[in-house]
Amino acid sequence: MAPIQASQAELDRRKIVGINAEIVTDVTSTDFPGHWPGEDHSWDIEKFKKNFQVKMYKNDKIEANFSLVGIDAAVANALRRILISEIPSVAIERVFIYNNSSVIQDEVLAARLGLIPLKGSKAGIIDFLKWWTKPAEGEPEGSTSNDLNTIRLKLNVGCTRNKDAAPGETDPFKAYHNAHIYAKDIEFVPFGHQVEIFGSEHAVVPTNPNILIAKLRPGQCIDIEMDAIKGVGRDHAKYSPVAPASYRLLPTITITQPILGTDAEKFARCFPQGVIGFEPVTKKEAKQKGSGYVGHEGEKKAVVLDAMKDTVSRECLRHEEFQGKVKLGRVRDHFIFSVESVGQWDSDVLFVEAVKSLKSKCEALRQNLRNMPE
Amino acid sequence: MAPAKSTKATEATAPAEKADTAMTDAPPDVRRGSFDENSPRALAFEKQRVRVLPGSSATAASFEFQEEDHTLGNALRYIIMKNPEVEFCGYSIPHPSEELMNIRIQTYEGTTATEALEKGLNDLMDLCDVVSDKFMTAAEQFASKNQS
Numbered sequence: 001m002a003p004i005q006a007s008q009a010e011l012d013r014r015k016i017v018g019i020n021a022e023i024v025t026d027v028t029s030t031d032f033p034g035h036w037p038g039e040d041h042s043w044d045i046e047k048f049k050k051n052f053q054v055k056m057y058k059n060d061k062i063e064a065n066f067s068l069v070g071i072d073a074a075v076a077n078a079l080r081r082i083l084i085s086e087i088p089s090v091a092i093e094r095v096f097i098y099n100n101s102s103v104i105q106d107e108v109l110a111a112r113l114g115l116i117p118l119k120g121s122k123a124g125i126i127d128f129l130k131w132w133t134k135p136a137e138g139e140p141e142g143s144t145s146n147d148l149n150t151i152r153l154k155l156n157v158g159c160t161r162n163k164d165a166a167p168g169e170t171d172p173f174k175a176y177h178n179a180h181i182y183a184k185d186i187e188f189v190p191f192g193h194q195v196e197i198f199g200s201e202h203a204v205v206p207t208n209p210n211i212l213i214a215k216l217r218p219g220q221c222i223d224i225e226m227d228a229i230k231g232v233g234r235d236h237a238k239y240s241p242v243a244p245a246s247y248r249l250l251p252t253i254t255i256t257q258p259i260l261g262t263d264a265e266k267f268a269r270c271f272p273q274g275v276i277g278f279e280p281v282t283k284k285e286a287k288q289k290g291s292g293y294v295g296h297e298g299e300k301k302a303v304v305l306d307a308m309k310d311t312v313s314r315e316c317l318r319h320e321e322f323q324g325k326v327k328l329g330r331v332r333d334h335f336i337f338s339v340e341s342v343g344q345w346d347s348d349v350l351f352v353e354a355v356k357s358l359k360s361k362c363e364a365l366r367q368n369l370r371n372m373p374e
Numbered sequence: 375m376a377p378a379k380s381t382k383a384t385e386a387t388a389p390a391e392k393a394d395t396a397m398t399d400a401p402p403d404v405r406r407g408s409f410d411e412n413s414p415r416a417l418a419f420e421k422q423r424v425r426v427l428p429g430s431s432a433t434a435a436s437f438e439f440q441e442e443d444h445t446l447g448n449a450l451r452y453i454i455m456k457n458p459e460v461e462f463c464g465y466s467i468p469h470p471s472e473e474l475m476n477i478r479i480q481t482y483e484g485t486t487a488t489e490a491l492e493k494g495l496n497d498l499m500d501l502c503d504v505v506s507d508k509f510m511t512a513a514e515q516f517a518s519k520n521q522s
Contacts, residue, residue, distance in 0.1 A: 033458035043456035045500045054508045056516035066512065068505070074452035075501065081445040088413065131412035232414060348513050352506055357415065359502035361446050362495045364418040365439065369492055372424055 003040035016252060019328040021317040029072055029332060064347035067250070068335045076247060076335045082354040083245035085233035089344045090118055090125055090151060090204070092226045092238075093132075099223040102181075102214045109214065113226060114238045116183050116211055118151075119343030121202030126345070128197050132229040147192025151204050151228040154187050155213075158221030172215075179216055184209035186226075204228070207343035241350060243342050250334035251310040255302060257325040258292040264302035267326075270316035277305040308336065426488075427476070434480040435487035442475040443467060450477060453501070454494035459485040 006014075018025035031041045051070040058065040068076055095110040102109070121128075132149040135141060159178045162169075172179040183206035190198050198204055214222060233240035253275070259267045260281070268276035278300045286297035293301075312330065316322050341347040410416060423440040430436055439446070447465040454463040454477075462480040479487040 029452075032455050033460075040458075041456070042458040043453060043497050045497070045504065048501065049504050052504060052508060054505075054512035056512045059513055059516050066509075071505070072452050074448040075498075075505075078445045078449040079505075081443075086414070086445070130410045131414075133412050230413075348509075351509060355502050355506040355509070358446075358449070359499050359506075360415050361418065361442075362450075362499045362502070365424060365442075365446075366492060366495045366499075367419060368422055368424040369488065369495070371422060372426070372488075 004036075004038035006036065006039055015332050016329040017249065017332050019312060019314065019330060021314060026332075031072075059348050061341070061346050062343065063338070063340045064351065065336070065338050066351075068247075068337060070333050071335065072333065073335075076337075078358055079351070079354045080245050080247055080337075082357050083242050083339060083350060084240055086357055087241045087345070087350060087353055088131075088230045088232050089239050089241040089342065090120075090129065090228050090230055091236070092116065092118075092153065092228045093231065094227040094229075096225040096227075097223075098225070099221055101220045102216050102222055103220075104214050109222070109224075112213060113224075114236070116186070116213075117207040117243075117342040117344075118204055118228060119207045120151075120188075120204035121198050122345070124194070124197040124202060125204075128193075129230060145227065147194050149229060151194070152189040152191060153204070153226040153228060154189055154224065155181070155185060155226070156187075156221075156223045157181055157185055157216070159216035159218050161218045176216075176218055181213045181216060181222060182209060183211040183213060185213070189225075241342055241345050242347075243340050245337070245339045245350075247335040247337045249330035249332065250336060251307050251312045252327075252329040252331060253304045253307050253310060254327040254329070255304065255325065256327055258296070259302040259322065259325055260296055260299050263321050264300050266319070267302045267316060267322060270313075270319070270322075272309050272311055274306055275304070275310045276302050279303050430487070432486045432488075433483065434478075436476055436478045437487075437491060439475045439477065441473045443473070444475075447475045447477065449498060450491075450494050453497045454479060454490055456497070457490055457493060460490050463490075 014026075014030060017027055030036065033041045035041065048070070053067075053069040055067040055069065056064075057067070092114045095106075095113055097106050097110070100106050100109060104112075128148070129151070130149045133144050135143045157178050159176055162175055162177055165175045169175040186206055188198070188203045188205060190203070216222070231239035253271075258281075264276075264278055268278070270276075281293050281296045281299050281301050283297055285291060285293040286295065288294070312328065314328065316326055317328065337351075339347045339350055341350055345353070418441075421440070423442070425438050427436040427438055444467065447467070451463055451465045454460055460479060460481050463478065465475060465477045467475055477491070479490050481487055481490050
């Protein structure tokens with residue numbers, strides 16, 4: 001018996017998650033074999049290839065916005081989770097403090113330094129730089145650190161009084177030198193082969209130069225060296241290469257009964273700008289009996305311009321006059337991704353890397369499964 | 375303090391003047407292209423991380439995965455549920471402090487739980503290829519559209 005083919009309208013209806021004032025409906029996917037009697041929902045790569053779409057809206061080095069359409073939440077979420085916690089990036093891991101007479105305690109200073117995002121040569125950080133490993137037991141500390149797995153940075157600043165400042169000056173910017181220590185004061189110290197790879201514009205520097213690290217007063221100083229190594233976000237958030245990677249489902253707004261005149265204006269104000277627009281009621285519509293437009297020719301009616309801009313605040317569901325005239329929903333298999341890179345990766349490369357990472361996970365486990373003892 | 379501007383690995387000296395952070399260059403045999411044997415991705419292949427839990431039969435088995443979580447668990451559950459030979463598939467993380475993830479698979483006669491799991495992994499890899507291809511095509515099209 002050939003499988004029953006559900007109509008496109010029915011398939012579209014099943015894709016919508018209903019959003020009501022207090023409850024959400026139809027949240028889980030139902031496209032599994034056996035859920036709809038007689039229908040074929042088994043995995044078919046050709047069908048997936050046909051239905052799956054990627055729509056790119058923005059693809060800058062630092063931020064990418066795109067839609068994945070026709071994929072299940074389980075997979076989209078796996079990719080999001082990998083972006084956040086399993087793609088390697090470089091962050092400060094060890095801080096050697098030679099002198100710290102500032103009011104910030106050593107351990108607090110070290111924690112702050114770790115969270116400063118770094119950037120540098122992409123080829124250098126992604127390919128050249130390898131993972132640092134712990135020294136074997138009995139080996140001295142630092143014996144595994146070399147130019148291939150450690151980025152050396154230093155910060156050596158002291159605060160002094162500004163001799164040229166007016167007497168009684170209270171502004172610390174004018175009264176002292178180096179009263180504020182920023183991320184840009186961190187110096188990169190390349191050594192060995194790093195000199196060739198991380199030259200001039202490829203140097204490892206903080207992505208955001210104006211992060212305040214500490215405030216000093218005359219006589220205080222900070223003299224430290226830092227080792228940055230590769231890590232993943234699951235070990236510590238400082239290693240996460242994104243800030244952040246998230247998705248939302250595409251909102252839908254369906255106006256089921258006419259919303260006219262001043263009501264239409266009020267309706268538009270329930271949504272962010274650009275979501276709802278106005279159109280005059282046409283002659284044809286005014287002639288249609290039972291459409292609700294009869295006798296309203298030329299009046300303003302509310303129409304949906306761009307549902308994607310909606311934040312789904314559900315404000316329109318709070319008003320008496322729109323009761324039963326509008327239906328809100330979200331498309332269950334339309335994921336609007338926003339990936340913002342912290343600077344070490346290009347944001348689109350990050351996503352490709354996440355897919356690669358998921359595939360590699362499967363590959364490793366398949367090998368494991370085949371080697372599994374009986 | 376200027377770092378030694380040497381191009382030879384063996385000659386380069388550590389930049390630090392302070393003894394406890396002194397470093398040397400990696401020995402030349404460690405430099406092998408972009409493959410990194412110490413990366414988590416490479417290490418994932420090194421260890422046997424899957425086992426069948428006791429009490430399993432051919433068509434109904436629970437698999438324990440070490441060092442896996444919701445990331446793979448849910449994606450794998452979805453793709454295995456898409457197999458019409460599978461009667462039931464679910465996953466759980468028995469305890470949040472243990473890096474373990476269990477997958478339960480029950481199949482109809484005609485296939486086994488292990489086969490269903492392997493098919494799931496294969497299908498998920500095919501899916502990854504499609505997603506990756508389509509994403510790169512979309513990125514290229516977007517770039518060429520914005521250039522012209």
